[in-house]
Each structure stands twice: as C-alpha cells, then as structure tokens.
Amino acid sequence: MKNMISEQYQQAVFDTDRQLALQIVQNAIDNGVLPEEIVFDIVVPSIEDSISSVSERRYTNLAQHFMASQIAAEVTEMMVPLFRQAPEIVGKMVIGTSSGDFHGLGKRIVKGCLKAQMIEVTDLGLSVPAERFVDQAVELGAAVIGISSMMAHTARSENGSIGVRRLLKERGLEQQIRIIVGGTPYNHDERLYRTVCADAWARNGIEAGAVIVRLLGEIRP
Ligand code: B12
Numbered sequence: 001m002k003n004m005i006s007e008q009y010q011q012a013v014f015d016t017d018r019q020l021a022l023q024i025v026q027n028a029i030d031n032g033v034l035p036e037e038i039v040f041d042i043v044v045p046s047i048e049d050s051i052s053s054v055s056e057r058r059y060t061n062l063a064q065h066f067m068a069s070q071i072a073a074e075v076t077e078m079m080v081p082l083f084r085q086a087p088e089i090v091g092k093m094v095i096g097t098s099s100g101d102f103h104g105l106g107k108r109i110v111k112g113c114l115k116a117q118m119i120e121v122t123d124l125g126l127s128v129p130a131e132r133f134v135d136q137a138v139e140l141g142a143a144v145i146g147i148s149s150m151m152a153h154t155a156r157s158e159n160g161s162i163g164v165r166r167l168l169k170e171r172g173l174e175q176q177i178r179i180i181v182g183g184t185p186y187n188h189d190e191r192l193y194r195t196v197c198a199d200a201w202a203r204n205g206i207e208a209g210a211v212i213v214r215l216l217g218e219i220r221p
Pocket of ligand 1: 105107147180201
C-alpha cells in the first residue's frame with residue numbers, strides 16, 4: 001500500500017497539486033500509515049527522486065521545484081508532532097542570503113528540503129550581514145551557518161562568507177561552527193566556496209542535507 005501512496009503523492013507533487021498531496025497524506029494516516037513512514041518513506045524519497053537525473057519526474061522548472069519543497073515542508077511540519085517518539089533532530093543551523101542579496105527563492109527551497117531531513121533551520125532572512133550570522137548562530141547554538149548568494153559580488157563580498165570566516169577566527173569559534181554556501185555563482189564555479197573561505201557548498205537542498213550531516217559529524221567531540 002505504501003508504494004501506491006508514495007506513487008500518488010509524488011505525482012501530485014509533480015503536478016504541484018498541493019491540495020491533492022495533502023489529501024493523499026491524510027488518507028494514508030486514516031488508513032494506518034505512521035507519520036514517521038510518511039516523512040521518511042514518502043516525502044524524503046520524493047524530494048530525492050525529483051532531482052535524480054534518471055527520474056521520470058525530474059522537476060523541469062523553478063515553480064515546480066519551489067512548490068514541491070513547500071509541500072514537503074508543510075507535510076513534515078504536520079507529521080512531526082504526531083511522531084510516537086520525538087524525532088531526533090540531526091542538528092541546528094541558521095540560513096540567510098548574503099549581505100546585499102535579496103534573492104530569497106533558493107534559500108526557501110533549501111530550507112524546505114532541510115526540514116524534511118530533520119535539520120532544525122532558523123531563517124535569518126534576506127541580506128544578512130556577516131556579524132548577524134555569527135551572533136545568531138552563537139545565540140541559537142547552531143553548528144552550521146548557511147549562506148545563499150545568487151550574485152557573484154555578494155558571494156565574494158567581505159560581508160559574506162569571507163566576513164563570517166574572519167569573525168569565527170577572531171572569536172575562536174572555528175571548531176564549533178561550520179560554513180556552507182550555495183547559489184548560482186557556486187554552481188558555475190565549483191572552487192568558489194574555497195575562495196570565499198567556506199567549509200563546503202552544495203548544489204541544491206537535498207545535497208545540502210548530506211553535506212550538513214557530514215559537517216555536523218566533524219564538529220562532534
Ligand atoms: C528571480 C530573480 C530575481 C528576483 C528575485 C526574487 C526573489 N524574491 O528571490 C528579482 C527580480 C527581485 C531580482 C533582482 C535582481 N537581480 Co536577479 N535574478 C533572478 C533569477 C531570474 C532567478 C534567481 C532564483 O531565484 N533562482 C532560483 C533558485 C531556486 O535557483 P537555484 O540556483 O537553482 O537554487 C538552488 C541552489 O542554488 C542551491 N542553493 C541556493 N541557496 C543556497 C544556500 C545554501 C546554504 C546551499 C547549501 C545551497 C543553496 O539550492 C537551491 C535549491 O535547490 C536569476 C537568474 C538565474 N538564472 O539565476 C537572476 C540573477 C541572479 N539576478 C541578477 C541581477 C543582476 C539582479 C539585480 C541586480 C537586477 C537589477 N539590476 O536590479 C537585482 C538585485 C537584487 C538584489 N540586490 O538582490 C543576476 C546576477 C548576475 C551576477 N552574476 O551576479 C542574475 C544571475 C540574472 C543575470 N543573468 O544577469 N532577481
């Protein structure tokens with residue numbers, strides 16, 4: 001039965017039919033499927049499938065990608081309180097766009113994907129100065145800072161990842177906090193993340209989940 005539900009859910013998400021996707025989830029719950037199964041066996045694989053190059057349902061446009069991640073985040077938020085045991089949060093992070101950058105769509109998509117992977121994400125919003133990234137990460141106990149930049153000059157800015165690195169150094173926080181970056185300029189130059197002193201980058205939200213789990217593992221004692 002789960003395979004059939006998964007199939008129906010994926011098709012609804014692919015068609016960006018939010019109402020139908022939510023209805024399928026509700027019917028599944030009514031038929032005894034566990035909330036944990038909805039998230040880990042249906043929602044997460046569906047996101048993974050959507051970016052797989054061999055998938056028949058690979059998303060082809062931005063609106064579809066955006067809607068799918070919003071549906072995934074919404075379903076996850078509905079299911080988590082119903083889990084029998086509180087799910088283990090993999091780790092905490094903050095995310096925002098770099099100073100001067102008001103392109104927020106990529107960040108929102110990433111955030112939706114990470115929530116479905118049990119990474120607790122606090123969204124600091126748009127055009128976040130380096131100092132605020134660091135202050136907020138410390139205040140919230142976040143071990144990863146995620147910086148989204150859609151423009152070349154905001155990716156390379158002294159008030160972006162480079163500034164965050166400088167502050168982490170100055171405050172002796174480099175062992176406790178990692179930096180991950182992403183956005184169009186990184187997709188075009190796979191070495192750029194090193195130039196801007198980040199620890200890692202990822203091409204999309206799903207890849208980001210795996211990379212962030214690795215970064216969290218590095219800083220555990
Ligand atoms: C939509 C858009 C806008 C919208 C933004 C609306 C909004 N609310 O976000 C508006 C119209 C406001 C806008 C304004 C501008 N824009 Co604009 N915009 C775009 C456009 C068309 C799409 C960007 C986008 O949203 N992509 C969608 C996301 C989903 O893209 P994505 O890369 O697939 O996202 C994934 C990854 O990047 C990754 N990712 C993203 N963030 C992160 C973060 C982390 C931590 C990780 C791990 C991964 C990750 O995961 C995402 C999801 O899978 C691009 C063109 C393009 N093709 O990129 C230009 C573009 C980015 N804009 C550009 C420019 C120049 C501007 C303006 C300066 C234009 C002007 N003269 O006013 C202003 C600047 C505003 C500002 N200060 O920020 C240029 C930048 C050029 C450059 N090389 O720097 C681009 C590339 C267009 C171009 N070819 O010239 N823009």
